Amino acid sequence: MNLNGKKVLICGVANKRSIAWAIAQACHEAGAKLAFTYLNERMEAGVRKLGEEIGVEHYYELDVCQEAHFDAMAKALASDWGGLDHVVHSIAFANKDAFDDRFHQTSRADFMQAVDISAYSLIPLCRSLKPLLNEQSGIVAMTYYGAEKVIPMYKVMGVAKATLESTAAYLAEDLGPDGIRVNCISAGPVRTLAAAGIPGFRDLMKEAAPRIPLRRHITTDEVAHATLFLLTNTGVTGEVLHVDAGYNILG
Ligand code: 0WD
Numbered sequence: 001m002n003l004n005g006k007k008v009l010i011c012g013v014a015n016k017r018s019i020a021w022a023i024a025q026a027c028h029e030a031g032a033k034l035a036f037t038y039l040n041e042r043m044e045a046g047v048r049k050l051g052e053e054i055g056v057e058h059y060y061e062l063d064v065c066q067e068a069h070f071d072a073m074a075k076a077l078a079s080d081w082g083g084l085d086h087v088v089h090s091i092a093f094a095n096k097d098a099f100d101d102r103f104h105q106t107s108r109a110d111f112m113q114a115v116d117i118s119a120y121s122l123i124p125l126c127r128s129l130k131p132l133l134n135e136q137s138g139i140v141a142m143t144y145y146g147a148e149k150v151i152p153m154y155k156v157m158g159v160a161k162a163t164l165e166s167t168a169a170y171l172a173e174d175l176g177p178d179g180i181r182v183n184c185i186s187a188g189p190v191r192t193l194a195a196a197g198i199p200g201f202r203d204l205m206k207e208a209a210p211r212i213p214l215r216r217h218i219t220t221d222e223v224a225h226a227t228l229f230l231l232t233n234t235g236v237t238g239e240v241l242h243v244d245a246g247y248n249i250l251g
Helices: 019-029 041-053 067-080 108-120 122-132 152-178 201-211 220-232
Strands: 007-011 033-038 058-061 084-089 133-143 180-187 240-243
Touching: 007 019, 019 033, 019 041, 019 084, 019 220, 033 041, 033 067, 041 058, 058 067, 067 122, 084 122, 084 220, 108 122, 108 152, 122 133, 122 152, 122 180, 133 152, 133 220, 152 180, 180 220, 220 240
Parallel strands: 007 033, 007 084, 033 058, 084 133, 133 180, 180 240
Antiparallel strands: none
16 A cells, blocks of 8 residues: 555554554655654654654654644644645543442443543544545544443443444545545454553454454454554545454354
């Protein structure tokens, strides 16, 4: 897949284990120019250090809870690059308490925060970047099977991912006439910082492994290559592509 000279914004690199980092490396290998967002000043140095390895050109602060960050980023991108071809949304968060308690105990604040950061954020991201997006641009967001079926330990994040998938579909319909495609990758479990915050995630990976059709978990490289496909294929929008070694087909 060729991304020669294409400008790609990647949101959600936290460290070397991040799914977004594997996507960034694959985009770089395919010839893309890259920009990264970082969550806050605490994360900035680490994100820049990683970015330097693959020649990332620009960095923008983006805490998706801060409405002003979207506009500031779009303004800076307009002056730095003038336009943009593709965007990767690889962002999620839920308060730890929401995993410790039973699901019916989920507080309003934890529910709102999980949905706000993990799902609603795709809307202001599209809105703020829309004026900059070139024809045939692609946006890809990361989701998980807990959106479709109940994975008991995934709790409020399952609701947030269901919202994300629905949001992506509505955005795909809304932005189709503007030549903007919006798709999701439903990735199998990967040991990252975000996953470490979900109690039981490790056990789930262990228990599931012998039943997965491919009898193994996926790699972030596999997610990255599927992301490149969805970014570049001009005929696919509103899709959720499973990169989960076949787990979702099991009954
Ligand atoms: O098994 C997994 N790891 C799977 C992850 C399976 C299927 C899907 N996913 C999804 C996640 O839900 C997320 O949407 O992939 C995406 C990337 O997650 P990741 O690569 O597993 O985790 P991580 O490396 O932690 O990246 C998520 C990042 C945050 O990292 P930290 O660890 O600092 O929370 O999301 C970002 C942040 O960089 N993030 C935010 N960015 C902007 N504003 C915010 C925020 N408010 N909160 C978190």
